[in-house]
Amino acid sequence: MNKVRAIALCVSFLMPILATASEGEAPQYVIENGKVDKGTYNGYRRFHGTCHACHGQDAAGSSFAPSLTESLKTMDYATFKKTVMEGREVKDASGAVNAMPPFANDKNVTKHLDDIYRYLTARANGGLGAGRPERIPK
Numbered sequence: 001m002n003k004v005r006a007i008a009l010c011v012s013f014l015m016p017i018l019a020t021a022s023e024g025e026a027p028q029y030v031i032e033n034g035k036v037d038k039g040t041y042n043g044y045r046r047f048h049g050t051c052h053a054c055h056g057q058d059a060a061g062s063s064f065a066p067s068l069t070e071s072l073k074t075m076d077y078a079t080f081k082k083t084v085m086e087g088r089e090v091k092d093a094s095g096a097v098n099a100m101p102p103f104a105n106d107k108n109v110t111k112h113l114d115d116i117y118r119y120l121t122a123r124a125n126g127g128l129g130a131g132r133p134e135r136i137p138k
């Protein structure tokens, strides 16, 4: 077997393993009868501690920043994490900067990123409504 084929074989063998490793880690929310698990509830609280100022009450968006209930319909966990940790700067046509700040140094965010993701995906895909959710009773 030549070198190129050996490498190609190696890559095709490893790709599915790498793909499952990164996709498998996406945190999951639980909704039962309109009530949510502890993590999703914590995500609601953390989101409204830090992110709502720009992304709006219930993640519905504002004139500053997009609705995350829309973004999280399609955004995967890795992209979400990278965007929140590193932030993002975009210049519009007039040259004004529209910025998503980086949160890598904010423990109120980094420690709860999985739960914020749970809350946002529950809003985007799980049919979770606006307002403070109720918790699933123990």
Ligand code: HEC
Pocket (backbone or CB within 6 Å): 047, 050, 051, 052, 053, 054, 055, 064, 065, 066, 068, 071, 080, 083, 084, 088, 089, 090, 098, 099, 100, 101, 103, 109, 116
């Ligand atoms: C100071 C205002 C501000 C705060 C606070 C803020 N964001 Fe953002 N965020 C933005 C702006 C503005 C954008 C859009 C940047 C662009 O145009 O790409 C954005 C974009 C994003 C995106 C990408 C959306 C997309 O569709 O591509 C995600 C995800 C996100 N923010 C998550 C968060 C989370 C989670 C928090 C709280 C930890 C947060 N943001 C706090 C301003 C903010």
